[in-house]
Amino acid sequence: MRGHGRWFHGRIRGCGYRLTLPRMKIIEVLNSSNGHLSAEDVFVKVHRIYPAVGLTTVYRTLEMLVASGIVVKIDAGDGKARYKFKKTLEEEPHFHLICKKCGNIIDVKADKELEKNIHRAKEEYIKRYRFKVDNPQLRFYGYCESCK
Amino acid sequence: MRGHGRWFHGRIRGCGYRLTLPRMKIIEVLNSSNGHLSAEDVFVKVHRIYPAVGLTTVYRTLEMLVASGIVVKIDAGDGKARYKFKKTLEEEPHFHLICKKCGNIIDVKADKELEKNIHRAKEEYIKRYRFKVDNPQLRFYGYCESCK
DNA sequence: ATTGTTAATGGAAGTCATTTTCAATAAGGA
DNA sequence: TCCTTATTGAAAATGACTTCCATTAACAAT
Ligand SMILES: [Mn+2]
Ligand SMILES: [Mn+2]
Ligand SMILES: [Zn+2]
Ligand SMILES: [Zn+2]
Numbered sequence: 001m002r003g004h005g006r007w008f009h010g011r012i013r014g015c016g017y018r019l020t021l022p023r024m025k026i027i028e029v030l031n032s033s034n035g036h037l038s039a040e041d042v043f044v045k046v047h048r049i050y051p052a053v054g055l056t057t058v059y060r061t062l063e064m065l066v067a068s069g070i071v072v073k074i075d076a077g078d079g080k081a082r083y084k085f086k087k088t089l090e091e092e093p094h095f096h097l098i099c100k101k102c103g104n105i106i107d108v109k110a111d112k113e114l115e116k117n118i119h120r121a122k123e124e125y126i127k128r129y130r131f132k133v134d135n136p137q138l139r140f141y142g143y144c145e146s147c148k
Numbered sequence: 149m150r151g152h153g154r155w156f157h158g159r160i161r162g163c164g165y166r167l168t169l170p171r172m173k174i175i176e177v178l179n180s181s182n183g184h185l186s187a188e189d190v191f192v193k194v195h196r197i198y199p200a201v202g203l204t205t206v207y208r209t210l211e212m213l214v215a216s217g218i219v220v221k222i223d224a225g226d227g228k229a230r231y232k233f234k235k236t237l238e239e240e241p242h243f244h245l246i247c248k249k250c251g252n253i254i255d256v257k258a259d260k261e262l263e264k265n266i267h268r269a270k271e272e273y274i275k276r277y278r279f280k281v282d283n284p285q286l287r288f289y290g291y292c293e294s295c296k
Numbered sequence: 297a298t299t300g301t302t303a304a305t306g307g308a309a310g311t312c313a314t315t316t317t318c319a320a321t322a323a324g325g326a
Numbered sequence: 327t328c329c330t331t332a333t334t335g336a337a338a339a340t341g342a343c344t345t346c347c348a349t350t351a352a353c354a355a356t
């Protein structure tokens with residue numbers, strides 16, 4: 001209760017995980033970064049404030065945080081996953097702009113009408129193909145301002 | 149001109165590539181399969197009718213066919229690319245239903261309105277984020293009839 | 297049809313992101 | 327404090343794909 005216990009600490013313990021030093025350092029980095037980071041990115045940043053970390057632990061912790069619902073994992077399509085801290089437990093729906101040159105990812109708010117159309121399509125597929133859609137993903141591949 | 153020269157033969161030669169035996173066998177397999185195949189899938193099928201193929205050649209030929217515009221390459225998000233013969237040179241826009249269990253991919257026709265909405269979003273991003281969208285991709289991850 | 301040039305082949309070895317293994321360590325409940 | 331066992335980090339393994347390189351085969355020019 002004395003400020004140092006962030007909301008996600010309770011969540012992690014609640015999922016049965018231990019709150020270890022490497023985990024806290026990784027969370028610290030993730031929490032104070034705003035972009036979508038690769039495991040390697042996280043490793044490099046954590047290494048600066050806690051040189052003992054192993055890359056293995058970074059991967060494991062990242063997966064653990066995804067499993068706890070604290071972090072989102074994004075497949076950028078370039079063979080390297082990206083991770084990002086959620087601001088809220090229930091992330092609002094959004095899409096991604098992915099730069100084919102530098103790999104940067106921009107979150108874009110979901111347009112209401114587009115969102116509705118996707119939902120309608122999803123309902124249709126469950127009927128037409130007996131395919132249970134779980135999670136629709138819309139990505140716009142292209143080139144960001146500095147790469148185009 | 150005697151039937152045995154399929155349309156894509158001219159296209160391959162036209163792009164400056166040689167028409168070799170392994171390439172023809174790979175094309176034969178691709179042309180007579182209807183799903184979205186992984187390089188490994190193609191390798192196994194080709195190996196049955198032409199045991200001398202190397203996996204390397206399968207990868208190279210697949211890329212060559214993509215470069216020639218004869219085959220489409222799809223990133224299923226599971227680390228294994230899928231390839232599919234185009235029926236027509238200009239593929240009509242469509243989306244994918246991807247099974248998270250078995251990896252199968254179902255092509256779904258693009259709904260006109262949804263398609264238009266995506267296009268509108270794309271135009272907006274170029275203005276708002278100075279991000280030049282090249283290729284929007286909509287995927288519906290979930291479970292197919294036999295996996296759910 | 298024969299030849300010569302050079303693209304294409306296939307096996308082995310290399311990448312690169314991620315995972316597995318395993319002995320040593322450290323959470324945290326008792 | 328002690329004990330159990332989850333967690334750690336280094337090293338080795340994995341899996342999809344690529345690169346190397348010596349050999350082979352397309353095919354354009356004789
Ligand atoms: Mn996002
Ligand atoms: Mn398709
Ligand atoms: Zn960029
Ligand atoms: Zn399935």
